[in-house]
Amino acid sequence: MIRALTGFATRSPWKVIALWAVLGIAMTVLGQAFLFRATQPSVGEFLPATYDSAAALEVAEEHFGFKPDANPLTMLVARADGAKLTESDERRIDAEAAKLARREVAMPKTKDTPPLTEDHTQVPRVSPAMTAPDRSFRLLSVELTGNPLDPGMQDLYRAFRDQARAEFTGAGLRTGFTAGLADSVDTADAEKTRSTIVGIAMLAVIVLLHVMVFRSVLAALLPLLVVSVIGGAAAGVVVGTSLLTGIRLDASTPQLINVVLIGIGIDYFLFLLFRFREQLRSRPEQTGRAAAAEVAGRVGTAVTSAALTIVAAFSTLAVASFGQFRVLGPAIAVSVLVMLLGSLTLMPALLAVTGRKMFWPSRGLHREPPEGMAGRVGRRVAARPVTMVLASLALLGALAAGLAGMHTDYGPGGAGDASTAAARTAAEIARALPAGVSDPTTVFVTASGGGKVATESLGGLSKALAAVEGVGQVSPAVPSHDGRAARIDVFLTADPQGQGARDLVSGPLRDAVAAHRPAGTEVHVGGTAALFADISSAVSGDLKVVFPVAAGLISLILLLLLRSLLAPLVLMVSVGLGFAATLGASALVSQDLLDRPGVNFMLPLVLFLFVVALGTDYNILISDRIREEMEKPGPARAAVARAVRHTAPAIATAGLVLAASFGSLAVNPNPGTQEIGFATALGIMLSAFVLSVVLVPALAALLGRSIWWPVRPRRTDRAGEYGHTGHAGHTGRTDDKERPVPVG
Structure with a gap:
């Protein structure tokens, strides 16, 4: 199936390019035009009805005319x-x-x-x-x-x-x-200029990295153009599906889709470009179209498996109880599938059309490049695998130590820019009134049998609420138009978006409501503090389900790809260590250096999905190349060294590009977004430079061909099959227990 797609794309490249151009533009227009009609701005709508704040929201909509938007x-x-x-x-x-x-x-x-x-x-x-x-x-x-x-x-x-x-x-x-x-x-107005500058700077960094690596204008600009076309089509598909099914997206979903697609799209194009350049160097007699077909067929398998790990990771969110997760997962999974289709068709078609012109004006195709840093790292990893494994584990373990004191902050994302007019107005109000006056906690009362609610019977409840420590003021009960419900606004002294308000609402305030609820009534507590207190409960439960299910699905995909029991275990353990190290380091920075109450509640999930899934991408790429090299004659450690030499530049470049994209979020005024940007950039860097370039190859060098047990790679001595890197005819020891040999 994969080779059929890539083969068709390289045989009929102009048809594929034209089709993607038409569909990409059409779906992009559709996505942009109807994006905000397909999103649900109220996070409360994603909570299951069993939660107290969700029930309060339902009362507000039914009896007080509250609208979700x-x-x-x-x-x-x-x-x-x-x-x-x-x-x-x-x-x-x-x-x-x-x-x-x-x-x-x-x-x-x-x-x-x-x-x-x-x-x-x-x-x-x-x-x-x-x-x-x-x-x-x-x-x-x-x-x-x-x-x-x-x-x-x-x-x-x-x-x-x-x-x-x-x-x-x-x-x-x-x-x-x-x-x-x-x-x-x-x-947004205050940050408009800075956001524009940061966006331009990140774009310049990505282009500059490509220019430095490929010495080519086309190879630097084409990936961005291609990813934009495919990404626009993917967004259009998601928006169209949402409109057809009536399932509205969370407001943050389009932004996350954009970040994910930019990251994996450029990654996949980079994987193809590096292998395409290598193929053209080793087979100078081969046409660009033939080289594109061969490379796309080979790399397509690894890219497909890498994409499916991301799809599996995000699809597991469909089992979550929190609707924001349940909608986010399938939306990103569909987007990644569209990007995968583009990676197997549009990208190979462009390689077939451009051929060697893709790397103009660079002359690197006409000579074998020097060993470089990647070659030296590969030799060192293969020669001293035990040292490399221990050094990697020491670094990851030190960073993961931050998990011991980690706390989770379930706030909506932190305060914005304190210098804005809105922030100054809020400060002026807070000097004269309780902090929660502009965002009250609301207690809704309804009759159990659907009858009328007498507001004069709510005096005891109001007094009990006013007596709760942390409540600054309680408004008189206000009946609904139909008289079947009443609301009592409670103004907290604490910031309604802070942890103190959530603790107050979920504890003493709800206890007071339960103890003084008038007979024959149902009482629910709503508002921002109550909402995020309930979200914390929903998310905590969901993470306990999502993490093991996602890990199981990713392991199954690795098992099918690598045809091994031991190799998937090595990869999953390595990405697990990377996830723990990233989350621990984020907790240290957030809590100890920046003195925040805890890490953002979305951070563990975002890191798991991005760092584990994208980190597995890099591990799949290096593992697939190690297996390919181990099919050649010669010592296993020499194969590892060659795999690192040829693959590390692609992984390093992809990691830098992706880290730069996520790192741009670190300058956002929202503390939660800053945290996610920093942590994800750090996780990508650890995945690329520690896990995929050092730890996994070192473990492969230690285990030798046994890492592919029970189906070891078939070794062949057919000369010329692998070009100049094949070392055909090598007669050294191929035993997995070989003594150290030169691996240059």
Whole structure:
């Protein structure tokens, strides 16, 4: 099947290229146009209904008109001269708020607005909330509906903000906005220039690495173009599938898909390019099309197995209870399959068309390159495998020691840029009111039999909530329009996005609710703190299931690929050590150096999927080459040295490119994103330079051909089959117990 695909691509390259160009452009347009219609911005919608905060969200939707894509905002209004608000000022503020609540806000459209963009024009919900005790400001509650990640929705917020600011300025008042969409937009605006610079810098680094390695403009730029086309098609497939099935994606899924596809796409193209160049050097009489067909068929097997390990790893998320994971896994798995199809068709077709021109103007095809660093490392690993294994284990063990004191932070990702207008508004509010006033914890009460709820019967519950340590204020119970539910807003003194608030809600607050629940009612606690407290429980349970299932599936794929029982065990143990070392190092940096409460709750899963799956990619590449070299005559250790010499440059380049891509996330203002960027870049570097180039080859050198037990590689003495690297006719010892021999 694999050779059939690569063979067709190299026999009819222009047809394949044309087909991918048409489909890639069409699916990219589809994906971009409908992306935000296919995503679900509310993380609470992904929690199973059995969790308390999910039940609270259902009550809010059914009885209080809450919408999953609602964006609640807090608007601060104060006198422009800094004086205290008078009763007349309050009446003026409420009157202006009523005007805003009746006025439609049109979504701005410019020449840069993409076609088929959803129109978010709407009438906002605006209502008075409270006045600060010192009368320094009055707060208004605002609600805009739409996906907060949609650029059109962000433009709508900017239009509303400017309109409201103009209205209140005319009345001698100033305004400020905070929470949710306001935080996101202000942070995005503040980081726009830096994000652009970082993006350009990372792109330049990737191109420069390719230029340095291949000395060719085409080989430097073509991988990026190809990955963009295939990645656009993959995103379109995922978005289209989501729209057809009605299964909405998590808001972070498109970004993760993009990062994954850039990483593995460039990796796979690099694997092909390095082997293609090697083939052209060893067989100068061979045409570019014939070389492309031979290389694509051989490397295609390793690339397919590598891609299937990623598919297996992400597919296991389908068994998770947390819907964010359950949707993310299949989406990325489908994207990787599309990238695999492109790797087996479009990439070989381009090699067949370009041939030796791919490496113009480099003259490296006309001469055998010097041994280089890769050759020296290969000889050293093969000559001193015990030393290399012990050194690798010592390094990985030292980093993994950080796991002993690791804590997990289940917050939504940390604070944004403290210098933004939204952050300054939040700080101003916090100086006069409890920290949770802009993001209250809400207690919902419904009658068990579906009857009416009498708000006067909730006085005892309200008093019990107010008595809980850490609660700054409790609002009076508010009935729903149908009278079948009531809500009590609880304002915590702790930051609602912090660990203290989650501990308070999941412990004392819910205990108070259980103890003072009125007879004949059901009571549920909702809000940000409650939501993430429940997410922590769901994620903890899911990780205990996902990790072993994913490890089992990856092991099965390795077993089928390598046709060995021992080799898959070696690879899985090595990537397991790499995962532990990366997570331990991340905990040390996050908790000890940066003094954060713990590592982001998504980090273990992200590292497992990216580092283990992508690390296994590199291990598969080196293992496949070691097996190929061991099929040749000569000592096993010499085969390991040759495999490292020819494969290490591809692994090192791919690792650097991927680490640079992930490392760009480390400059993001969001601490959670910074953590994921740093940790993933570190994990990729460990996988590439420690596991795949040193540890796995050293273990292969120690075990010799026994590593492929029970089906050892078939050794052949057919001269010329392997070109100049085959050492045909070698008559040295081939026994796995051979004495040290030169391995140059």
